Amino acid sequence: MDSMEKWPEIETAVAEKRRELVLQGSAIDKRISSNGGLTSSIYSLTLLNYLEVSQCPSLTEIHEDIQHLTNLQSLILCRNKLAFIPNVIGNLKSLKVLDLSVNNLRVLPEGITQLKELNTLNVSCNDLEVLPEGLSMCPKLSSINISKNHITGFPANFYSERLGLLSTLVASDNLVEELSGDIHKLVALKVLDLSNNKLSEIPSDLSDCPKLKEINFKGNKLNDKRLEKMVNSCQTKSILDYLRGKGKGRQAEDGGDADSGHKTDVRKRQQQRKKKEKVAHEQDEVEELNKMVVRVLHVSDAPTVKVSAGVKDVRPYLVCCVVSGMNLKPGNALKRFLMAQTKLHDDLCGRRTTATIAAHDVQLLKSPLMYDVKPPTQLKIVPLGRKEMTAVELIRHLQLEADELRKQKKRQNVTGLHKYLQLLQGKALYPCLIDAEGHVISFPPITNSEKTKIKKTTKELFLEVTSATSLQTCKDVMDALIVKMAELNKFTAEHQEEVGSDEEGDIPKQPTTSDKTSCELIVQQVRTVDQDGNLKVVYPSKTDLSKDISNVTVIW
Incomplete structure (x- = not known):
């Protein structure tokens, strides 16, 4: 039964008719513990x-009333102690x-x-032994993660054409x-991870998956x-080629001893295999034509960002890199980049709840940089398009603007930076990236500084991704951002747009030969270190920029 304690986040969501709600961390956990669960x-x-209700060890079950939230599109209940999910979740x-x-x-x-x-x-890191029999009845499933459980096998009807969109299976x-x-x-399977299981055989039919890349x-x-040795050392293509060869050998043996009916079945399978291989080959040719190049630049004196111990309990994860070769001058190139960043924030970054991206003009940065925390009253920044505050x-200011927008437009949901204010509620310290002169150039997850704002003339970009979730989240987001930048650069190179002038108000210039340079992106590694100079992470490393980016060639 609910205690009389009121939850301000719930009251705010009701009053403002919000579409998003994030409850996480120790303060929420204490309320759940004293309340005997989530407030009804x-x-x-x-x-x-x-x-999202996460990082709350006192949360052990979800009430059946969850079924009333019929407009939910994303339900994030990770890092709790849930032992029970009601069946009505199907509603x-x-x-x-x-x-x-x-x-x-x-x-x-x-x-x-x-x-x-x-x-x-995503049901990874639980104590599951089986999966629901009817999982194949979810026709739009594209990604399943069941890693780190006790699952002994897949349901009999799991391998079904009904899962025709499933591209990633991590088990x-x-x-x-x-x-x-x-x-x-x-x-549609592209990524299959069955590492650290009890398999003794890998079926040759796996080589018939036309899109399998990893x-x-x-x-x-x-x-x-021999296959075990290959699995531990070889690339995906070599393993699939080996399995394909084993499959053909087995078919030849079966065909020699079988009756004519069985031979017909074998021939049909061979024809189907060839048809799939042809389709896959055609797709590969198209992908090859559309490939983009990302070159990773490794230098011994790579830029370094120092990370203070104070960020550990606020927003501990940071990944950075420097990108050159991005042509922001022509037409709407800069606008397309900013729109792509916004879309990543809304989608992959979960409306900035899992990660936040910031881009800076390298020429305007004063190195070395420090990732630190400050009390809200001491954190001063010149926000994009505003004066210092x-x-x-x-x-x-943002809260007042949000209230005014609601009155003017007569709607309850908020836009722009206003929709991220709830992410800072209850925080005693705010994370920030500080330059060598002590200026705050980034205040995640809200904004970065006008001082380092990118423009059409920006030639090198310093990219940062921060997260309170995990380091891998930062890397995944940065991977996606760089791939998107490669796509945008290719689009810009292929579409002849007018090139903006260096000074606003001047007549736009026509593209010159120098403006039409290669669309190859160059990504320079950046290291993050602790206060003692010990390496925390370097990005990109050899394991980055390697997942599900078949249309990009990465050169090390």
Whole structure:
């Protein structure tokens, strides 16, 4: 039963008819503990399309009233101690993203199979032993992560044409004993990770998956020792070629001893295989034509960002790099880049709840840089398009603007920076990136500084991604940003647009030969170190820029 304590986040969401709500961390956990669970008032927020309740060890179950949140598109319940999810979750017909990772779940409700719009399912780091039988009834699933559980196998009907959009299947660190030859029915599969399981065989039919680009079977004791050695050392293509050869050898043996009917079946399979190979080859040719080049520049004196110990409890993760070769002069090139950054914030970054991106003009940076925290009253910044003010003043201005916008436009949802204000509620210290002169050039997740603002004339960009979630999240977002920049650069090079002048108000120039330079991007590594100079991370490393970017060639 709810205590009398009121939750200000819920009251604000009700008053402002918000579409997003994020509850996380120790303060929320204490309330959940004293309340005996989430306050029931949360289930009255029927306008929500994004709900996150995370990092709350006292949260052990979700009430059946969750079914009233029928507008939810994203439900993030990670890093709690959930042992039970009600079956009525199947009533959330609009749900697209479901993250139940890092909990204590032993079973998933069958109701999940009723989520026809679901495209992302993450149940990693739980205690699951089986998956729901009807998972293939979710036709829009494109990504499934079931890693670090106790799963021994996939449901019999899992390998189905109905999962025709499934491109990523991560099932590492489980107890899977067998992979069916029907795996080839997952025609959109690009990434398959079954590392550290109990597999003894890998079916040759796996080589029939036409789009497969990345596989990982390391940590399995395979009967075929040559294949096991290849799995531990070779690239995906070599392994698939080997499996394809084994499959042909087996077919030849079967065909020699079989009757004519069986020979016909073998021939049909061979024809189907050739057809798939032809389609895949044609797709590869198209992809090859569309490939973009990203060159990674490794230098011994790579730029360094020092990270203070104070960020650990606020926003601990940071990844940076320097990108040159990005042509922002022509036409709407700069506008397209800023729009792409906004889209990444809304999608991959979960409306900045999981990560935040900032881009700076390298020529305007005063190095070395320091990633630190400051009290809101002491953090001073010149926000984009504004005069210098403290973080407290900026938040107050943004809140007043949001209120005024609601009155003017007669709508409850807010836009721009205003929709990120809730991410700072209850924080005693704010994270910031500080230059050598002591100026704050970035205040995530809200804004960066006018002092280092990128323009059409910017030739080198300093990119930063910060997160309170994980270092890998930062890397994934940075990977996606660089790939998008490569795509935009290619588009700019292929479309002859007028090149903007250096000074506003001048007549636009026509493109010159020097403006039409190569669309190759060059990414220079940046190191982050602790206060003692010990390396924390360098980006990009050899393991970065390697996942699901088949249209990009990375040169080291």
